[in-house]
Amino acid sequence: MLQFIIHRLLWLIPVIIVVAAVTFALMLRAPGGPWDLEKPMPPSAIENLNKQFGLDKPVWFDTQGFSDARDAGVRNPITLAGELLDTQFFNYLGRVFRGDLGPTYASVGSESVQDVIKDKFPVSLRIGLVAITFAVLVGIPLGLISALRQNTSVDYVCMFLSTLGIAVPTFVSGLILLIFMSRMLNISPIRRPDEWHGFFSTAYLLPGMVLGLGTTAYVTRLTRASVLEIKQQDFIRTARAKGLSRTNVTIKHILRNALLPVITIIGPAAADLITGSIIIENIFGAPGLGSSFVTSIGKRDYSMLVGVTIFYASLIALANILVDISYGFLDPRIRTSR
Amino acid sequence: MGKPAKGRALLLAIMSIVMVAGGAFMTFGQGAVAQDAKILRVHQVTFPDIADPHRASFSNEIAILALNYEGLTRQDSELNTVPAAAESWDFNEDLTELTFHLRAGLTYSDGSPLTAERFRFAVERTCDPNTAGQYPSILFDIVGCAEFNGTDPADTAAYDAAKAALGVSAPDDQTLVVNLVAPAPYFPTVASLWVFYPAQQELIEQGGEDWWKDPALQLGNGPFQMTSFDDTLQVGFTANEYYWGGRALLDGIEYVYQGESSIAIEAWRAGDLDIVDVDAAQIPVVTSDPALSANVVQYAVASTYTLSMNLTQAPFDDIKVREAFSKAFDRETYCGIIRNGDCTPTLSWIPVGLPGSIETDLFGFDPEGAVAALAESSYGGAENLPPITLYFSSNDTANTARAEWVAGQFRDILGVEITLAPTEGTALVELRKEPSTFPQLLLVGGWIQDYPDPQNWLSVYFTCDATFAQRFGYCNEAFDELVNQADQLADPAERMPLYQQASEILVNDIPGPFLYNGSQVSLVADGVTGFTATPLDVEWPGQFTSLLTIDIERS
Numbered sequence: 001m002l003q004f005i006i007h008r009l010l011w012l013i014p015v016i017i018v019v020a021a022v023t024f025a026l027m028l029r030a031p032g033g034p035w036d037l038e039k040p041m042p043p044s045a046i047e048n049l050n051k052q053f054g055l056d057k058p059v060w061f062d063t064q065g066f067s068d069a070r071d072a073g074v075r076n077p078i079t080l081a082g083e084l085l086d087t088q089f090f091n092y093l094g095r096v097f098r099g100d101l102g103p104t105y106a107s108v109g110s111e112s113v114q115d116v117i118k119d120k121f122p123v124s125l126r127i128g129l130v131a132i133t134f135a136v137l138v139g140i141p142l143g144l145i146s147a148l149r150q151n152t153s154v155d156y157v158c159m160f161l162s163t164l165g166i167a168v169p170t171f172v173s174g175l176i177l178l179i180f181m182s183r184m185l186n187i188s189p190i191r192r193p194d195e196w197h198g199f200f201s202t203a204y205l206l207p208g209m210v211l212g213l214g215t216t217a218y219v220t221r222l223t224r225a226s227v228l229e230i231k232q233q234d235f236i237r238t239a240r241a242k243g244l245s246r247t248n249v250t251i252k253h254i255l256r257n258a259l260l261p262v263i264t265i266i267g268p269a270a271a272d273l274i275t276g277s278i279i280i281e282n283i284f285g286a287p288g289l290g291s292s293f294v295t296s297i298g299k300r301d302y303s304m305l306v307g308v309t310i311f312y313a314s315l316i317a318l319a320n321i322l323v324d325i326s327y328g329f330l331d332p333r334i335r336t337s338r
Numbered sequence: 339m340g341k342p343a344k345g346r347a348l349l350l351a352i353m354s355i356v357m358v359a360g361g362a363f364m365t366f367g368q369g370a371v372a373q374d375a376k377i378l379r380v381h382q383v384t385f386p387d388i389a390d391p392h393r394a395s396f397s398n399e400i401a402i403l404a405l406n407y408e409g410l411t412r413q414d415s416e417l418n419t420v421p422a423a424a425e426s427w428d429f430n431e432d433l434t435e436l437t438f439h440l441r442a443g444l445t446y447s448d449g450s451p452l453t454a455e456r457f458r459f460a461v462e463r464t465c466d467p468n469t470a471g472q473y474p475s476i477l478f479d480i481v482g483c484a485e486f487n488g489t490d491p492a493d494t495a496a497y498d499a500a501k502a503a504l505g506v507s508a509p510d511d512q513t514l515v516v517n518l519v520a521p522a523p524y525f526p527t528v529a530s531l532w533v534f535y536p537a538q539q540e541l542i543e544q545g546g547e548d549w550w551k552d553p554a555l556q557l558g559n560g561p562f563q564m565t566s567f568d569d570t571l572q573v574g575f576t577a578n579e580y581y582w583g584g585r586a587l588l589d590g591i592e593y594v595y596q597g598e599s600s601i602a603i604e605a606w607r608a609g610d611l612d613i614v615d616v617d618a619a620q621i622p623v624v625t626s627d628p629a630l631s632a633n634v635v636q637y638a639v640a641s642t643y644t645l646s647m648n649l650t651q652a653p654f655d656d657i658k659v660r661e662a663f664s665k666a667f668d669r670e671t672y673c674g675i676i677r678n679g680d681c682t683p684t685l686s687w688i689p690v691g692l693p694g695s696i697e698t699d700l701f702g703f704d705p706e707g708a709v710a711a712l713a714e715s716s717y718g719g720a721e722n723l724p725p726i727t728l729y730f731s732s733n734d735t736a737n738t739a740r741a742e743w744v745a746g747q748f749r750d751i752l753g754v755e756i757t758l759a760p761t762e763g764t765a766l767v768e769l770r771k772e773p774s775t776f777p778q779l780l781l782v783g784g785w786i787q788d789y790p791d792p793q794n795w796l797s798v799y800f801t802c803d804a805t806f807a808q809r810f811g812y813c814n815e816a817f818d819e820l821v822n823q824a825d826q827l828a829d830p831a832e833r834m835p836l837y838q839q840a841s842e843i844l845v846n847d848i849p850g851p852f853l854y855n856g857s858q859v860s861l862v863a864d865g866v867t868g869f870t871a872t873p874l875d876v877e878w879p880g881q882f883t884s885l886l887t888i889d890i891e892r893s
Contacts, residue, residue, distance in 0.1 A: 032768035039395060040771075040805055042475050044488030048467045051490070103547075106387040108470050110548040119569060179604050188610045189601050190594060193568035282597040287570040291597075298733060299387075300764050 101307030128274030130208020143223025165217030267323030433521030481505025646783025694792025
């Protein structure tokens, strides 16, 4: 098991390199740069900024510097490689592996990307955790109940609700909920800053639930389909024939087996939910990472864009590793085959 | 265990939702906002990237800084430049040396003395290439600022020499002398801007790169003092007891950031915000709601938008084609209906009411005149025109419908088929950098004023050597001659007529039809009094000129 985890963790390194390279390539295809404002800065100032942030260097390989050094008589392969790789991409990659995601350009280097992540990711994480908890606590029981009561009014109501959850976008459900709470319950739609600080703050509940609606609906449907399938299996009939209690059959035999596909989607779904949603963050005024990430595209805040992409990619890879590990606990066959 | 009845299962299903949701509803309410008696709660849309006075350039950044700091001068509600930190100022004979005399006993909000050296440092830091500010060019009238800003900081000798050569000095605690490259009678107005705000050198150095996030380091001299800075959420200020002009009537101001206009309006209804910035899309909502419409405050702000044209390319190098497009644009309908009334139609460049502005009725909406002008052009009619593409920023989703309406108008009135090119904002900025890529037709170009002087509207934007005019290819020597002459005159009675003549030239040249002036729509709570909205107030009414008098009475 340990070997398996180490193996999977090592795979993160090439994943990060590829993600960085692809993001870099896409980003530089977009016209304009981080210093392109409506009212232009003087060219000399832009030149200084490019120098300060290493944006005056070539993007991928410095063939010019390489041949200059070779012509100057340098033969040491390490020095030559250093010249060749003294570029935006490889300098950035080098910093990433030293744990530095670079300065944000929107703040002209006032803040570093890792500081922004450190400040804002916990908020997105908590909203995401509420969302995924909500999805599991509501989605699985609803799916189970509607499968056990297939084609009854209970089933129809559950399925109607889950269709609604998928069909109504969060900016609609979020706005309606906030306006409802403000008008009917007299609860302010605006949160004080300190309400976002504590780990168990109630401020996270509503945005988390709204964010989790879609996943809840999906989990409900998946659980229902999966339970329906397991219910028909021979071993369930055997279990019933053995005289096991209804609860025992449902929990131990049906649910446990039915959960495997649900766990499979919960990993990536959790990674998706904790990475932050610009819509949820805007509506609820949550200081999360999602909106910083999305607005950094328009600002051509290169380091922010690549840094957060790498961070998200690592998160999703880690979530998948966790899912793989959890399979082992749910299904003994998977455990032994490793 | 018996078989559960159908009803019980349904109940269970509903309960599982209600319990989780209900729990959230109950506890969520504990966060209701505390209502302090005299704290004005002002809604802001976008949290700034950088609230450092010598690096900032956006209006949301300046909205913060202008409460906390004050420059040497300021504007009154008639937009005259009046004394602020400086009690008086005088020019030398040829208007190239400007001496500011600071008030005696001037202090920061903690009571510590504020000397002329602090203002000298502000200028030096703005011009410094290491500061890497967004708007150093606003001080390029100062001797040596452009050169200093252009030096490579790595070249220590050149850097030190350029720094020493900067034309600003503080011979004593109450005197600041500014040397100008050319006569600049408008410079006292420039001295009101954020680049002159006296943030303290030692505090900046103590805080490092992000010093500006720490209210303790943002020690100011403005009517208010920043006391809290919650990233992306809220910035709080309290009245500065040491302000030379007396203490503000308010105890404090809180900026509350909320990107969704509809949520902010909801919070306003609930009494949690006092002033709300209403987005164009929400204007019909607030004007049609009797509970809100009485509290709408709308006023023109100092910005002008144009149907920007590339004058170096066919067909808009032909002035008759430009005239045709100007006359085919129904500004009244565009502002009143298409933009929900968030702008005021205009036919001239400097917004009416600002110094140097003119009123004209030339080249307004006139469908028949438009067709006639096109017939008089070198193309003789719509059928001979080359293909025309209309660019617009896709960052605002509302722009698509606007551009479609405009293209439809040109098709119906002139018979011109126009291709639409939605373009992402920064990509559009990139295209606008030079005439070879500048959009053929752009909805919209324009200018947001930096300071209320016609020099900022005319010389900075439309002269032959101005970056902006060069980009779309406008250059008229007669215009340049007038504004260059006016820029160097001290007496407003002599200056203004020259600027007005220059404004007439602009109207006649149609460098891109003038369309409308921006407008600010705010919801203001009943108890808020003592403010005058001026065209400077692009964020909220009274933000610059009413800080001492604005008050709130909560019922």
